Structures are given as structure tokens and as C-alpha cells.
Amino acid sequence: MSVKLLWIVSDLGFLHSSCDGNRSLASSKFVSPDTNLLFQYRAKTDKIQKWNPDFYSFRTDLRYPCIGNSGLQSLSSTVPLVSSMIATSSSGEMAVSSEEKVYNVVLKQAALVKRQLRPSGDLDVKPDIVVPGTLSLLIEAYDRCGKVCAEYAKTFYLGTLLMTPERRMAIWAIYVWCRRTDELVDGPNAPHITPTALDRWEARLEDLFRGRPFDMLDAALSDTVNKFPVDIQPFQDMIEGMRMDLRKSRYKNFDELYLYCYYVAGTVGLMSVPVMGIAPESPATTESVYNAALALGIANQLTNILRDVGEDAQRGRIYLPQDELAQAGLSDEDIFGGKVTDKWRNFMKKQIKRARMFFDEAEKGVTELSASSRWPVWASLQLYRQILDEIEANDYNNFTKRAYVSKAKKLVALPVAYARSLIGPSTTSSSLHV
Numbered sequence: 001m002s003v004k005l006l007w008i009v010s011d012l013g014f015l016h017s018s019c020d021g022n023r024s025l026a027s028s029k030f031v032s033p034d035t036n037l038l039f040q041y042r043a044k045t046d047k048i049q050k051w052n053p054d055f056y057s058f059r060t061d062l063r064y065p066c067i068g069n070s071g072l073q074s075l076s077s078t079v080p081l082v083s084s085m086i087a088t089s090s091s092g093e094m095a096v097s098s099e100e101k102v103y104n105v106v107l108k109q110a111a112l113v114k115r116q117l118r119p120s121g122d123l124d125v126k127p128d129i130v131v132p133g134t135l136s137l138l139i140e141a142y143d144r145c146g147k148v149c150a151e152y153a154k155t156f157y158l159g160t161l162l163m164t165p166e167r168r169m170a171i172w173a174i175y176v177w178c179r180r181t182d183e184l185v186d187g188p189n190a191p192h193i194t195p196t197a198l199d200r201w202e203a204r205l206e207d208l209f210r211g212r213p214f215d216m217l218d219a220a221l222s223d224t225v226n227k228f229p230v231d232i233q234p235f236q237d238m239i240e241g242m243r244m245d246l247r248k249s250r251y252k253n254f255d256e257l258y259l260y261c262y263y264v265a266g267t268v269g270l271m272s273v274p275v276m277g278i279a280p281e282s283p284a285t286t287e288s289v290y291n292a293a294l295a296l297g298i299a300n301q302l303t304n305i306l307r308d309v310g311e312d313a314q315r316g317r318i319y320l321p322q323d324e325l326a327q328a329g330l331s332d333e334d335i336f337g338g339k340v341t342d343k344w345r346n347f348m349k350k351q352i353k354r355a356r357m358f359f360d361e362a363e364k365g366v367t368e369l370s371a372s373s374r375w376p377v378w379a380s381l382q383l384y385r386q387i388l389d390e391i392e393a394n395d396y397n398n399f400t401k402r403a404y405v406s407k408a409k410k411l412v413a414l415p416v417a418y419a420r421s422l423i424g425p426s427t428t429s430s431s432l433h434v
Helices: 098-116 135-152 154-160 165-186 195-209 216-227 233-247 254-276 286-307 309-314 322-327 332-337 342-366 371-393 407-421
Strands: 002-010 013-020 023-029 038-044 086-088 093-096
Touching: 098 233, 098 254, 098 286, 135 154, 135 165, 135 216, 154 165, 154 371, 154 407, 165 195, 165 216, 165 233, 165 254, 165 371, 195 216, 195 233, 233 254, 254 286, 286 309, 286 342, 286 371, 309 332, 322 332, 322 342, 342 371, 371 407
Parallel strands: none
Antiparallel strands: 002 013, 002 038, 013 023, 086 093
């Protein structure tokens, strides 16, 4: 299937925009400022395009789709936050990079939600259609999801209690499916998981989206995707991330790592926005809210990676960009050796700085969510961000020390997150409102 995009290039770059009702789907990315033209580009999924360098050119500092305009100018050029959108070969062939692949998913997900928005901005939640005798089973299914969430994500669970019952239960169902998926490659049975097992898990996912759940926990998610405009692609992409874990233990650059982070964590944001909802009074574009949700997932996963360097090394895995390690004068042997040196500290400072940039971008979108959905997101964001502080407090020793946020700090963070959740969308212009 081909998608035709209209790119309007000005002195500031190009603007891709589609309007649907009151909320527009708009985004901007930069191209060479000296190029001013109007053209059409026909992008075919997973196809190689011929590159004509005489026709147009792209700057090599293109940002990732979930990173906005603010703050990038102050980021040191030595911190490779971004990469070029287009990779070219010596034969002049063009391949779309990870950032553009994810960007296209964001556009699709935002468009799907936009079509389900009422004029008031509320999501059109479908009413329950209950087969006699199944209502009690469905309630029990959601209750089980809630218990799992309460056990493994206590802080997030407390935040969900402020959400409306429909949204709260739906988020629990999504959380449980994500946890079960992650356990396939990180749980006790991980050594026995094969690509075929993941194929079966994906087939089971497709069945529950068709209304044919396999078990009670699946039934809760099946009911959720029937009520809310949740698309199957982010779920399928998460499974693809699990496949990557089976076949890949090194990432040669941040572009590769970015795609992995999207698969295993950025997808959660795309799953959740349709359920959490966008505040009716928000002037932000739907796409920009999705980009912020994506940024939070990327930030959380980068934080996981930086926290778990030592644990991953014990399993023979290094989730750090190989080219950046080499630039810092480090190698796999240094990771497996587990010695904190000045080279390692300097490397970690840059990695932490990049993760914080993603958190900064994520913050812009939280206030645009519906009022009842903000607290759990703020709590998760603040607590995960503090893990980066703890890594610094441990003198960047993430080989033998696990950075964690103490219970006392969590107790302090909860009311702060609640206070921030009371702040709604601003009617003044911002990077999310253009």
C-alpha cells in the first residue's frame, strides 16, 4: 500500500498537515533551509526509494518525531539525540529511518482517534453489549487486571483510581497485556520462548481484537478495544520488540536503539492515549499529544536501559549505541568488566542528558490529557525521571548498584504529581499547539 504525502517546504522546513474537524493533525520537520519547493513524495512501505540529490536534500540534524522545537538548540552537538531521516547508499538508494517509520505510526494512530472524537472532544465510548451471564465474568476479568496492576505498579495503580471507571479498567487491561508480553522474553520461561511462540501470541492478539479472547485476562482487553478506538498496530509492534530481544543483543547506533525503544515502550503511549483521552479544552493537535506519549515511553525505556546496564551485561546484552561507546573510547569489554571510569562517567552524562530531553518533551503533553487521567501519568513520569538522579547519586555505577527511588521519595512525589495534574491545558500558544 502506498501513502501520498504533500510536503510544503518553506524557509523553516516542511509542514505536513491534515485537518479533520476542530482538531488538526499537524507536524513539522526540518529540511535544508536553502531549499524552497513544493513536491510530492510517494512512500511505499518497506520499499527502497531512488534518491535524487539534485532535486532535494535533508539536513542531517532532523529530530525524532517525539522531540519538539524547544531545548534542542542548547543540546550539545556531542549528544547524538537525533539522526538523519534518510539513509542513502553509494548507489543513491534511499531508505526510511527508524524515526520516520515511527512518525508514520503516530500519524495513523492520531488520525484513528481523531475520527472517534465527538465535537466536545470526548471519546465516543461504545456502550456495553453484554451476553446474558457474561457480565459478572467480565467484571471479574477487570478486577483481576486491577490486582495485577496494584501488585506490580503500585504508584501507577493509585493514580488510576482517580480515572473514570471505564478508563481505569481499560488501562488495567492494557497494562496486564503489556506485562504478559514482556514476561515472554524477560520472565522465568524466557529461555524456552521461540519466534514461533511469539507468532502464536500475536495470533492470539488478533483473535481478541476480533472478539475471541483466549482467557479471562484477554477478555478484559477484548472488551477494552471494543469500547475505545484502540488500534492493533502498537500491540503488534510491541511483540516485534520481543522478537528483537530474541535475535539481537547489540545496537550499532541510536537510530536502531530508538526503534527498539519504540517497540517495547513507546507503543504503550500509543495504546493508552485513546483510553486516557485528550482534554476537550486542549488546543493541542492530536498528533502532538501522541508524540508526547511516545516521548514518555522512549524516556522510560532509555531510563530502564541506563539503570540495568550491569544486569543486562550478565545476560550478554548491551542496549547502548555501539558507535557512541566507541566515540567515548569504550568497548563491550569495558561494559562486561563493570569498572566505573572517567570515560564511563562522561558517556553516562550524555546518555542521561538525552533521556531527560525525552522526559521534557513528554511533560508538554501530560497537561493536554483529560483531567482524570493526568495523575497516574505525572506520577510515572516523575518517579522514572528520578531514577536518572539516583544513577548520578551512585556515581554512575550502574554495573553493581541498582538505582531506585526510595519509598520516602515516592510518598513525596505522589502529592506533587497530583498537584501538577490539576493544571489543565494552557490556551496560550506552545510547541504543541501549532
